[in-house]
Amino acid sequence: MSDSDVLVQVRDLKVHFPIKRGVLFDRTVGHVKAVDGVDLSIPRGKTYGLVGESGCGKSTLGRALLQLTPPTAGEVSFDGVELTTLAPGKLRAMRKRMQMIFQDPMSSLDPRQNVESILTEGLQAHGIGGNREGRRKIISETLDKVGLPRWALSRYPHEFSGGQRQRIGIARALVLGPELIVADEPVSALDVSIQAQVVNLLDDLQDSLGLTYLVIAHDLAVVRHISDTVGVMYLGALVEEAPSDRLYTEPLHPYTRALMSAVPVPDPDVEDRRERILLAGDLPSPANPPAGCRFHTRCPWAQPTRCADERPALREIGGSRVACHFAEQIATGELRPHKVSAEIVRPEGEGEEPGVVSAPSEPGSFV
């Protein structure tokens, strides 16, 4: 793949949130390493799916990529332009090329704006469409694309059903004519039958508009369905990245295997046949991640050597990239899984961002 085909290139991206304590003066007592060194590239016109459980940093990664949360370190290059060092004005102008779809369509729409004003806002911010008539035309076309009726324009978000609200959110992202759309859990707040409508809509829009997607979700089945490449995240880092089909047929990382085996399939025959890899305990706190391989505390294949003290890097194995010291031995069956006893994990680490955090200092700001 040549460089010109790559739309987004992320290199060693880190987002650390300081944990602050203190009554009068805030002292930084540690960092929540929400994203801790992620490399990935998204080819133009393709879909990259990011999957992981809550607290793995996938949403933070999506926001850091769009510079909505300032990254602590690392680079994000969008179509050859480095975003992390871009001046605020230029970044604002770039925003029309990269948009976001949110999980909860209700909370991501301003309840006091009607649909027309929601859709006009971005156009006004970038001076697209010229006058009111020009904007109306663009908005009408966008409504058609997402399958909303024209009378929706004068209505307010609370007058729509969940699925339609998500369509409004998609329309808001589309109206600027972006190249990249970051969709953060685009369907998880919707009912099953509506999920399928939205998934199909996203698929159709990609076909007709040539969009590039970064889809972030906890539902492996949904992610696999719409993605060309899937990245699996665990505690702030990618543990495996593989083409969508290959990830299912040949999962290499123990966590991917466990995740895959945990997803219920609506087919009794499959459910009865397959073997579950049950993980012990909960996700460790991202404020205090385990040393070595982050997964070794729960890994059924963990070995006494290397796993606990050496952090595995992503390495290429037959078309996939995987961060496991013993991936080959596990794949061939040379290593067998063993029982792991659960450790109690305090829920402080739950959620992507703890209650007492403040954004790290923006790059380039004076201190």
Place this chain on the structure above:
Amino acid sequence: MALLEVDDLSVTFARRNQRAVHAVDGVSFSVDAGEVVGLVGESGCGKSVTSLAIMGLLPKQPGLRVGGKAVFDGTDLLQLDDRSRRDIRGRDIAMIFQDPLSSLNPVIPIGLQVTEVLTRHRGMKGDAAAKEAAQLLDRVGIPDPKRRLKEYPHQLSGGMRQRALIAMAVACQPRLLIADEPTTALDVTIQAQILELLKDLVRDSGTALVMITHDLGVVAGMCDTINVLYGGRVVETARRRPLFREPRHPYTVGLLGSVPRLDAGRGEKLNPIPGSVRDLLPWADGCAFAPRCTRRVDACVGQPPELVLAHDGRSYRCVNPAPVPGLTPAEAAPVTVAGAADVPVADEPPAPAAGPVPAPREEEKP
């Protein structure tokens, strides 16, 4: 005789100056001893209200009307007074909720909450109760149970809280366990742990389990019998395998077509149900699903569809059910409907809405 027999249960919320809401509109199903029964449906189908009505946990408010019967072991739960219902609740029937944090009292240690159940229903006190509580926590897979007893709910993770809640539910070896979306708030690997735990508990103790969920994958792996709910009524009941292999009600067909499967290839199109749950026809005027149905015929509107009983205990509420592969249409559709022959099967793209039923106005793709 079934352990729990719910017959024509209806729950209506009537508010002043507003139209009455039929949250549950004639739900009937039964649970045999030791059986795992699933209630599946999307939000607003009445699955949670059904369980709350059976347990007598619906908030008492003016305008609430509960009708029908819920016979548990010979007694109609809906006719009981509060006191005897409380006795049955926790001892014979226990319930697990979706959000473990709000179901546990935040200012009381886990241990006290478990021993409270033991004291109330099993008359255990002091050390004996504490010992039993520790054993229960151990049984549901909470590590180091003796120390956990002194801890508060916020000190435990979501999965551990759900385990503690399950420990409380099974403390008195109930004969029926009702689990309302027990894993929806949890991550998928934790969900797998909890489902496995529930399966083990049911297998070991012979407790019957009613599993309420929106996730077809969860019921596929767990339930013996599955009831699919739509608009406050059961639209299809079947054993597990027949339901997934040959769903008859178009709504079941639509649900199955909507779920992306982990084992399907990339790019396979999903077959969503057009419209949204808001496009509901009152059951009195016909089939509630008719406005969204791709197999709709004239007979769907006018009177509520009869329950059709098919072989091996399956039943569906549809006048034009999806055909069973390999059977001739006549065999597949016990109720012969005029004009049904040219209706496309659900696998094909939906035909343009014909007939007198309002077309779905929401969510439908142009």
Place this chain on the structure above:
Amino acid sequence: MTIISRKKKEKIDRLAELAARDDERGVSLWQEAFRRLRRNPAAMVGAVILGLFVIVSVVGPFLVPYAPEAQHWKDEIRVGFLPGVRAENWFGVDHIGRDQFSRMIVGARQTLLVGVVATMIGLAVGSLIGGIAGAAAGLGGRWGRAVDNVLMRFIDMLLAMPSLLLAISIAAILGAGLTTVMIAVGAVSVPVFARLLRGSMIAQSNSDYVLAATSLGVRKPKIALSHVIPNSLAPVIVQATLTLATAIIEAAALSFLGLGNNDAAIPEWGMMLADAQRYIDIAPRLAILPALGIIITALGFTLLGEAMREALDPKLRK
């Protein structure tokens, strides 16, 4: 097919068409809140009380039978006796021979004026400080948080002082008078409004739709003005209504303490109450009537405020 079922189907068709009428305008949250307010009986009672109060205070002074400062019945007053309720003095006569009814009516205007102006002062100053602090803290980054810190420490100082003490201190500095009462009562409510608006704005700044606007490339000042502030106003409006009630009571308290207007031509309920206490044995009505006036008006504002809180509460939205 039977005729009945066909009719039924036609009915359903019509219903569906009605529900999907294309020309129907959307209903904004404000409109919906207003509809809810209109259906609330408590709100209606509050509104009727306040409506009467406003009418009385606006037109009342032109219709009163006697001038409020005229001492027409001075001669009838003896030790231990004040003329009571009678045809010419509906509410009796006060301690220096003035008509109590006329004074009550004219006093209503003063009470309304003090309440409204004091609340306006509190609302304006408090919202300005709170708005700046909220916008700075929510959207301003590192420097914004510093600005917010400075402003909020100042507000905390105001908040730490007991409100009546603060009002008395201000009144002592400025000297007694109507303006003093307004400023003092207004100053007391400044920290409340500032805290409320700031907290509400910070909460809104963390919401998804602000993030969405940022990702659309909307400028921060525009986000603050068109998204954050409109969505933060509801609690402030409710508080303003409730503050009107407390402002009236506090203004009465200040007048009672002798810090209010000393001009006999302009009666005020609090002052009337203060004057009446010496005659509570022989003419309790002189104290009861102004007290009742204050209570009923405050009740009206409170009822309306509580009803508005319910109407604007997003949690109660369907």
